[in-house]
Amino acid sequence: MGNVKFEKIKRPENIKLPYMLDFYPLEDEKNTRISQFFKNLKEGRLTTTKCKECSELLWPPRVVCSGCLSNKLEWIDLGVEGELYAFTEMRAGAPLGFVQDLPFCIGMVKIGGLLISARIDDAKYEDLKIGEKVKLKIMEIEDGRVFYRFQRIS
Amino acid sequence: MRKVAIVGGGATTCGKREATWRELVQEAGKAMFDNIENISPKDVEALLVGAAQPERFVFQVHVAPMVAECLGVTPRKVIATTELMCASGQAAIRYAWACVASGMADVAVAFGVEKMFMPDMAEAQTNMTCVLDREWDGVNAMSAPPFFAMTAQRHMHEFGTTKEQMALVSVKNHHYSTMNPIAQFQKEVAVEKVLQSPMVSPPLNLFDCSGITDGAAGVVLVPAEDAKKYTDNPMYIIGSGQASIGNAVNNLASITEWVPLKMAIKEAWRTAKISVSEIDIAELHDCFTISEIMEYEAFGWCEKGKGGKFIEDGESYIGGKIAVNPRGGLLGCGHPLGATAILQSIDILQQFRGDVPKGRHVKDAKTAVAHNLSGAANVHSLIVYSRG
Numbered sequence: 001m002g003n004v005k006f007e008k009i010k011r012p013e014n015i016k017l018p019y020m021l022d023f024y025p026l027e028d029e030k031n032t033r034i035s036q037f038f039k040n041l042k043e044g045r046l047t048t049t050k051c052k053e054c055s056e057l058l059w060p061p062r063v064v065c066s067g068c069l070s071n072k073l074e075w076i077d078l079g080v081e082g083e084l085y086a087f088t089e090m091r092a093g094a095p096l097g098f099v100q101d102l103p104f105c106i107g108m109v110k111i112g113g114l115l116i117s118a119r120i121d122d123a124k125y126e127d128l129k130i131g132e133k134v135k136l137k138i139m140e141i142e143d144g145r146v147f148y149r150f151q152r153i154s
Numbered sequence: 155m156r157k158v159a160i161v162g163g164g165a166t167t168c169g170k171r172e173a174t175w176r177e178l179v180q181e182a183g184k185a186m187f188d189n190i191e192n193i194s195p196k197d198v199e200a201l202l203v204g205a206a207q208p209e210r211f212v213f214q215v216h217v218a219p220m221v222a223e224c225l226g227v228t229p230r231k232v233i234a235t236t237e238l239m240c241a242s243g244q245a246a247i248r249y250a251w252a253c254v255a256s257g258m259a260d261v262a263v264a265f266g267v268e269k270m271f272m273p274d275m276a277e278a279q280t281n282m283t284c285v286l287d288r289e290w291d292g293v294n295a296m297s298a299p300p301f302f303a304m305t306a307q308r309h310m311h312e313f314g315t316t317k318e319q320m321a322l323v324s325v326k327n328h329h330y331s332t333m334n335p336i337a338q339f340q341k342e343v344a345v346e347k348v349l350q351s352p353m354v355s356p357p358l359n360l361f362d363c364s365g366i367t368d369g370a371a372g373v374v375l376v377p378a379e380d381a382k383k384y385t386d387n388p389m390y391i392i393g394s395g396q397a398s399i400g401n402a403v404n405n406l407a408s409i410t411e412w413v414p415l416k417m418a419i420k421e422a423w424r425t426a427k428i429s430v431s432e433i434d435i436a437e438l439h440d441c442f443t444i445s446e447i448m449e450y451e452a453f454g455w456c457e458k459g460k461g462g463k464f465i466e467d468g469e470s471y472i473g474g475k476i477a478v479n480p481r482g483g484l485l486g487c488g489h490p491l492g493a494t495a496i497l498q499s500i501d502i503l504q505q506f507r508g509d510v511p512k513g514r515h516v517k518d519a520k521t522a523v524a525h526n527l528s529g530a531a532n533v534h535s536l537i538v539y540s541r542g
Contacts, residue, residue, distance in 0.1 A: 024289075088355045093279040093297070108403055117403040119295070
């Protein structure tokens with residue numbers, strides 16, 4: 001067996017965060033037809049699409065109404081204050097990319113006629129109450145993208 | 155439509171297995187073929203493989219042909235993977251059933267497999283974040299534990315359900331899984347142990363949650379008129395129901411009432427031409443303790459909001475109003491996503507045959523229902539099985 005060659009090989013030590021582990025949406029016009037949502041968010045406005053034909057409020061923002069299939073949609077403001085419908089705290093089992101944030105609160109927030117999921121910042125589980133008012137907060141990601149969370153008012 | 159029989163099946167032991175995905179497939183496949191007379195891999199005309207996330211857990215797609223290759227099966231009528239997250243295995247059974255019922259195939263295998271333990275478990279947890287809408291729920295780390303934690307919180311808030319009542323579901327299912335040799339969890343747990351286990355996502359402790367599990371299983375489906383060629387004790391699929399409303403949190407019909415489950419139950423009873431009172435065994439999807447409590451209510455075994463009291467009164471034990479999860483459930487057996495529904499089906503067959511230990515045997519059971527939910531409990535899938 002003396003003529004069999006052994007060679008050590010190396011794998012890259014660092015790999016750029018792959019798209020599948022980047023949970024934040026790609027938000028510019030080149031990647032999505034709802035880039036207006038993120039432009040509005042950059043102005044501190046939480047908005048979504050509403051159907052001009054059947055008045056259905058759609059979440060997440062859509063390009064076609066899932067109520068009547070119309071593509072005549074308009075952007076409407078949901079406001080910046082919501083009410084906490086339910087909440088929990090992630091204490092273990094967070095996905096890669098969020099592990100460094102543990103523990104953190106997640107909730108379902110009633111806002112503008114919708115019930116949406118969101119991170120609830122600056123709060124411990126023990127401090128929060130069902131029905132409590134929460135306020136919109138904008139997260140700026142280092143590459144210029146934005147996303148929303150909520151925080152306590154009191 | 156032809157009447158369809160399940161003539162046998164086989165499975166791996168479930169848990170943290172020192173085996174690869176394809177080794178689990180071979181173990182379960184061999185067990186399945188070894189357990190059924192007069193059948194060989196070459197007889198299989200249709201192969202449906204329930205696999206929830208092989209592309210994430212083992213970085214492999216096109217898995218149905220891989221299963222076929224591992225087992226020496228060469229399907230000539232139908233082959234495909236079926237993905238419906240936690241109900242992927244039931245999707246496989248449903249399509250295999252449809253293939254045989256329609257006459258498209260005379261021998262179909264419904265297989266299920268999941269290898270969930272990864273070298274880095276944070277990676278496995280990450281996989282759970284693309285089940286709901288990845289960009290609008292997943293981005294908030296909304297995976298199963300926080301979603302069901304909030305479901306439990308609302309159920310406690312609206313109906314007064316307690317943590318102790320939820321823990322009792324875990325106690326029951328771990329009790330039955332101690333008598334199931336292929337179950338992941340082999341030890342009894344007491345209420346205090348559930349309440350003292352690490353808090354995952356309040357109000358859910360670790361033992362309120364089903365496990366991360368490796369496992370595989372398969373069953374063989376044939377037309378009822380051919381069943382006796384393979385076994386003296388087949389079981390039959392006599393009905394089914396499935397319904398789905400929404401996927402993202404905002405688009406669910408309700409958080410504390412699973413509307414699609416009620417729709418699927420109605421359809422299952424209609425197609426099986428039975429009523430709920432005829433069910434002897436219920437294999438329900440107890441991915442979390444709160445799930446089983448809400449299922450007692452949806453099936454109508456107790457009033458809405460009284461599911462906690464139902465387990466407190468012991469009504470879901472064998473000998474109570476309805477035997478729920480005498481297999482040990484997902485809480486006791488583990489939850490290898492794609493394989494779970496197949497494991498439920500094999501256990502019901504063994505119950506009908508009397509091939510389970512006395513302590514978890516439902517005597518003279520004739521009819522059983524198997525249920526799986528998936529996603530944010532926005533899809534519910536049911537199959538009704540009968541001994542005769």
